[in-house]
Amino acid sequence: xxxxxxxxxxxxxxxxxxxxxxxxxxxxxxxxxxxxxxxxxxxxxxxxxxxxxxxxxxxxxxxxxxxxxxxxxxxxxxxxxxxxxxxxxxxxxxxxxxxxxxxxxxxxxxxxxx
Amino acid sequence: xxxxxxxxxxxxxxxxxxxxxxxxxxxxxxxxxxxxxxxxxxxxxxxxxxxxxxxxxxxxxxxxxxxxxxxxxxxxxxxxxxxxxxxxxxxxxxxxxxxxxxxxxxxxxxxx
Numbered sequence: 001x002x003x004x005x006x007x008x009x010x011x012x013x014x015x016x017x018x019x020x021x022x023x024x025x026x027x028x029x030x031x032x033x034x035x036x037x038x039x040x041x042x043x044x045x046x047x048x049x050x051x052x053x054x055x056x057x058x059x060x061x062x063x064x065x066x067x068x069x070x071x072x073x074x075x076x077x078x079x080x081x082x083x084x085x086x087x088x089x090x091x092x093x094x095x096x097x098x099x100x101x102x103x104x105x106x107x108x109x110x111x112x113x114x
Numbered sequence: 115x116x117x118x119x120x121x122x123x124x125x126x127x128x129x130x131x132x133x134x135x136x137x138x139x140x141x142x143x144x145x146x147x148x149x150x151x152x153x154x155x156x157x158x159x160x161x162x163x164x165x166x167x168x169x170x171x172x173x174x175x176x177x178x179x180x181x182x183x184x185x186x187x188x189x190x191x192x193x194x195x196x197x198x199x200x201x202x203x204x205x206x207x208x209x210x211x212x213x214x215x216x217x218x219x220x221x222x223x224x225x226x
Contacts, residue, residue, distance in 0.1 A: 031212055040122065042202065042218040043158070050212070058213070090157055096212055101146065103214065105157035 002026055004106035006091050012112045013081045021076040021109050023091030031094040032074035033058075033103060034066060036087040043090065049074055081113045116141050118205050120217035128225050133190040135220050137203030140184070146206035147179055147186045152219065153199045162188060193224045 007022045025032065033048040035058075045058030047066040055066050063085060065077045078085060088110050092103040117140040127133045135149075146165055150158035164170045164177040164186065176189040186205075190197055203217040 033213075035216075040218060042118075043204075043214075043216040045213060045215075048213060094212060100160075101163055102148065102160040105159070108157050 004091055004093055004104050006089075006106040006109050008109060009107065010110050012114065013078075014114050015082060017081050018077070018079050019081065020078075021089055021091075021111075022073070023075065023106060024073045025091075025093040025104070025106075026072065027093060027095070027104065028071070029093035029095040029104075030071070031096060032068065033092040033094070034064075034074070034076045035090045035092065036060065036085075037090060037108075038087050046076065046089075078111075081111075083113045085111065086113045087111060116205075116207050116215050118203055118215050118217040120201075120203050120220050122218055123221040124223050125220055126223045126225060127193050129193060129195060131193050133193045133197065133222055133224070135188040135190075135201050135203075135222065137186045137188075137217055138184055139186070139203075139205045139215075141205070141207045142181070142184065144181075144184075144205045144207050147177070148204040148206075148214070149175075149177060149186075149188045150202040150204060150216075151199045152202055158202055190222075193222075195224045195226050198222055198224045 004025045030051045034046040035043040049068040052071045091106040094103045149162040152158045162177040170177045174191045178187045200219040202219045204214040
Protein backbone atom coordinates (compact mmCIF):
# COMPACT_ATOMS: atom_id res chain seq x y z
CA UNK A 1 0.00 0.00 0.00
CA UNK A 2 2.04 2.93 -1.30
CA UNK A 3 -0.56 5.67 -0.66
CA UNK A 4 -0.02 8.57 -3.07
CA UNK A 5 2.91 8.39 -5.47
CA UNK A 6 4.26 11.12 -7.74
CA UNK A 7 6.69 11.06 -10.63
CA UNK A 8 9.16 12.50 -11.24
CA UNK A 9 10.66 13.63 -7.92
CA UNK A 10 12.80 16.32 -9.56
CA UNK A 11 12.66 18.02 -12.95
CA UNK A 12 14.47 20.86 -14.65
CA UNK A 13 12.84 22.42 -17.71
CA UNK A 14 13.71 25.23 -20.05
CA UNK A 15 11.21 27.99 -20.67
CA UNK A 16 8.66 26.87 -23.24
CA UNK A 17 9.12 23.14 -22.73
CA UNK A 18 6.18 20.97 -21.78
CA UNK A 19 5.87 18.15 -19.30
CA UNK A 20 3.35 16.07 -17.40
CA UNK A 21 3.49 15.35 -13.69
CA UNK A 22 2.02 12.01 -12.78
CA UNK A 23 0.08 11.12 -9.63
CA UNK A 24 -1.45 7.83 -8.57
CA UNK A 25 -3.19 6.65 -5.40
CA UNK A 26 -4.01 3.14 -4.28
CA UNK A 27 -6.50 4.02 -1.52
CA UNK A 28 -9.58 3.93 -3.79
CA UNK A 29 -10.25 7.60 -3.07
CA UNK A 30 -12.72 9.51 -5.19
CA UNK A 31 -11.20 13.00 -4.91
CA UNK A 32 -7.75 14.09 -6.03
CA UNK A 33 -5.99 17.46 -5.94
CA UNK A 34 -2.96 19.25 -7.33
CA UNK A 35 -1.26 21.95 -5.25
CA UNK A 36 1.81 24.08 -5.67
CA UNK A 37 3.89 25.31 -2.76
CA UNK A 38 6.10 28.37 -2.99
CA UNK A 39 8.16 29.95 -0.21
CA UNK A 40 5.98 32.18 1.93
CA UNK A 41 2.83 31.28 -0.03
CA UNK A 42 1.64 28.08 1.56
CA UNK A 43 -0.15 25.43 -0.48
CA UNK A 44 -2.32 26.73 -3.30
CA UNK A 45 -4.82 24.60 -5.15
CA UNK A 46 -4.27 24.37 -8.90
CA UNK A 47 -6.95 21.89 -9.98
CA UNK A 48 -9.00 19.20 -8.35
CA UNK A 49 -11.13 16.25 -9.33
CA UNK A 50 -14.05 15.52 -7.05
CA UNK A 51 -14.63 12.16 -8.73
CA UNK A 52 -13.58 10.19 -11.77
CA UNK A 53 -14.60 12.05 -14.91
CA UNK A 54 -14.76 15.52 -13.34
CA UNK A 55 -12.17 18.26 -12.97
CA UNK A 56 -12.42 21.83 -11.72
CA UNK A 57 -10.17 24.83 -11.38
CA UNK A 58 -8.67 25.86 -8.08
CA UNK A 59 -7.05 29.13 -7.04
CA UNK A 60 -4.18 29.20 -9.57
CA UNK A 61 -5.10 27.19 -12.71
CA UNK A 62 -3.53 29.41 -15.37
CA UNK A 63 -0.81 27.66 -17.37
CA UNK A 64 -1.89 24.17 -16.31
CA UNK A 65 -4.17 21.41 -17.55
CA UNK A 66 -5.22 18.21 -15.83
CA UNK A 67 -6.54 14.79 -16.75
CA UNK A 68 -8.30 12.35 -14.44
CA UNK A 69 -7.24 9.27 -16.35
CA UNK A 70 -9.14 6.85 -14.11
CA UNK A 71 -9.99 6.61 -10.43
CA UNK A 72 -6.34 6.05 -9.48
CA UNK A 73 -4.52 8.57 -11.65
CA UNK A 74 -4.59 12.36 -11.93
CA UNK A 75 -1.98 14.09 -14.09
CA UNK A 76 -0.94 17.74 -14.31
CA UNK A 77 0.38 19.14 -17.58
CA UNK A 78 2.44 22.25 -18.20
CA UNK A 79 2.07 23.04 -21.91
CA UNK A 80 4.66 25.82 -22.09
CA UNK A 81 6.66 26.11 -18.89
CA UNK A 82 7.53 29.53 -17.47
CA UNK A 83 9.99 30.47 -14.70
CA UNK A 84 6.97 31.48 -12.56
CA UNK A 85 6.01 27.80 -12.48
CA UNK A 86 9.15 26.90 -10.55
CA UNK A 87 7.69 25.34 -7.43
CA UNK A 88 7.10 22.18 -5.47
CA UNK A 89 4.00 20.35 -6.69
CA UNK A 90 1.99 18.10 -4.41
CA UNK A 91 -0.76 15.71 -5.34
CA UNK A 92 -3.30 14.67 -2.72
CA UNK A 93 -6.24 12.32 -2.48
CA UNK A 94 -9.31 12.25 -0.25
CA UNK A 95 -12.35 10.12 0.36
CA UNK A 96 -15.48 12.07 1.34
CA UNK A 97 -17.19 10.57 4.35
CA UNK A 98 -14.24 8.45 5.39
CA UNK A 99 -13.55 8.06 9.11
CA UNK A 100 -10.23 9.85 8.72
CA UNK A 101 -11.23 13.23 7.32
CA UNK A 102 -7.94 14.21 5.73
CA UNK A 103 -6.23 14.66 2.42
CA UNK A 104 -3.25 12.37 1.94
CA UNK A 105 -0.29 13.94 0.18
CA UNK A 106 2.28 12.49 -2.16
CA UNK A 107 6.01 13.16 -1.71
CA UNK A 108 6.05 16.08 -4.15
CA UNK A 109 7.76 16.99 -7.41
CA UNK A 110 10.38 19.73 -7.32
CA UNK A 111 10.25 21.59 -10.61
CA UNK A 112 12.70 24.24 -11.78
CA UNK A 113 12.05 26.20 -14.96
CA UNK A 114 15.07 28.03 -16.32
CA UNK B 115 -11.71 35.85 -1.15
CA UNK B 116 -11.53 33.09 1.44
CA UNK B 117 -8.40 33.48 3.54
CA UNK B 118 -6.50 31.66 6.23
CA UNK B 119 -3.82 33.62 8.06
CA UNK B 120 -0.91 32.50 10.18
CA UNK B 121 2.16 34.18 11.57
CA UNK B 122 5.08 32.87 9.52
CA UNK B 123 7.45 32.86 12.47
CA UNK B 124 9.92 31.48 13.21
CA UNK B 125 8.53 30.66 16.62
CA UNK B 126 11.39 29.58 18.83
CA UNK B 127 10.70 27.73 22.09
CA UNK B 128 13.00 25.83 24.47
CA UNK B 129 12.71 22.08 24.80
CA UNK B 130 9.99 21.14 27.26
CA UNK B 131 8.02 24.38 26.84
CA UNK B 132 4.55 24.86 25.39
CA UNK B 133 4.42 26.04 21.77
CA UNK B 134 1.33 27.99 20.78
CA UNK B 135 0.44 28.33 17.10
CA UNK B 136 -2.41 30.50 15.91
CA UNK B 137 -4.61 30.78 12.83
CA UNK B 138 -7.52 33.00 11.78
CA UNK B 139 -9.92 32.45 8.91
CA UNK B 140 -12.28 34.66 6.98
CA UNK B 141 -15.40 32.56 6.27
CA UNK B 142 -17.87 32.29 9.14
CA UNK B 143 -19.51 29.30 7.43
CA UNK B 144 -16.42 27.11 7.79
CA UNK B 145 -17.02 23.82 9.60
CA UNK B 146 -13.78 21.84 9.44
CA UNK B 147 -10.32 22.82 10.59
CA UNK B 148 -7.02 20.99 10.33
CA UNK B 149 -3.43 21.25 11.46
CA UNK B 150 -0.77 19.70 9.24
CA UNK B 151 2.90 19.32 10.08
CA UNK B 152 5.49 19.61 7.33
CA UNK B 153 9.13 18.77 7.84
CA UNK B 154 11.61 20.47 5.54
CA UNK B 155 11.59 18.83 2.11
CA UNK B 156 8.67 16.55 2.99
CA UNK B 157 4.95 16.51 2.34
CA UNK B 158 2.31 17.71 4.83
CA UNK B 159 0.84 15.19 7.26
CA UNK B 160 -2.29 15.63 9.35
CA UNK B 161 -1.79 15.91 13.09
CA UNK B 162 -5.14 17.28 14.30
CA UNK B 163 -8.63 17.98 13.03
CA UNK B 164 -11.33 19.89 14.93
CA UNK B 165 -14.95 20.61 14.09
CA UNK B 166 -16.61 21.93 17.27
CA UNK B 167 -15.91 24.89 19.52
CA UNK B 168 -13.62 24.12 22.42
CA UNK B 169 -10.56 21.96 22.90
CA UNK B 170 -9.55 18.65 21.40
CA UNK B 171 -6.58 16.81 22.86
CA UNK B 172 -4.42 14.10 21.32
CA UNK B 173 -1.30 13.24 23.25
CA UNK B 174 0.90 16.32 23.52
CA UNK B 175 -1.24 18.21 21.00
CA UNK B 176 -4.33 20.29 21.76
CA UNK B 177 -6.37 22.04 19.09
CA UNK B 178 -8.64 24.89 20.15
CA UNK B 179 -11.49 26.32 18.08
CA UNK B 180 -13.48 29.51 18.58
CA UNK B 181 -15.90 29.97 15.69
CA UNK B 182 -17.26 33.28 17.03
CA UNK B 183 -13.77 34.77 16.83
CA UNK B 184 -12.88 32.77 13.70
CA UNK B 185 -9.79 31.51 15.43
CA UNK B 186 -8.12 28.13 15.70
CA UNK B 187 -4.94 27.30 17.58
CA UNK B 188 -2.60 24.42 18.22
CA UNK B 189 -0.77 23.90 21.51
CA UNK B 190 2.18 21.53 21.71
CA UNK B 191 3.08 20.59 25.28
CA UNK B 192 6.54 19.38 26.30
CA UNK B 193 7.95 20.51 22.97
CA UNK B 194 10.72 18.32 21.55
CA UNK B 195 13.39 19.12 18.95
CA UNK B 196 11.62 16.60 16.71
CA UNK B 197 8.59 18.96 16.70
CA UNK B 198 10.64 21.49 14.74
CA UNK B 199 8.73 21.85 11.47
CA UNK B 200 6.33 24.11 9.65
CA UNK B 201 2.76 23.86 10.89
CA UNK B 202 0.04 24.52 8.34
CA UNK B 203 -3.48 25.53 9.29
CA UNK B 204 -6.12 24.44 6.78
CA UNK B 205 -9.82 25.25 6.61
CA UNK B 206 -12.53 23.48 4.66
CA UNK B 207 -14.87 26.21 3.58
CA UNK B 208 -18.60 25.80 3.17
CA UNK B 209 -19.99 23.86 0.22
CA UNK B 210 -19.69 20.36 -1.16
CA UNK B 211 -16.32 20.62 -2.85
CA UNK B 212 -14.13 19.38 0.04
CA UNK B 213 -11.49 21.93 -0.91
CA UNK B 214 -9.00 23.13 1.68
CA UNK B 215 -7.54 26.60 1.97
CA UNK B 216 -4.13 26.58 3.62
CA UNK B 217 -2.40 29.25 5.59
CA UNK B 218 1.20 30.09 4.79
CA UNK B 219 2.43 28.08 7.77
CA UNK B 220 4.33 28.84 10.98
CA UNK B 221 7.90 27.64 11.32
CA UNK B 222 8.49 26.20 14.79
CA UNK B 223 12.02 25.76 16.11
CA UNK B 224 12.43 23.86 19.38
CA UNK B 225 15.80 24.61 20.95
CA UNK B 226 17.50 21.74 22.86
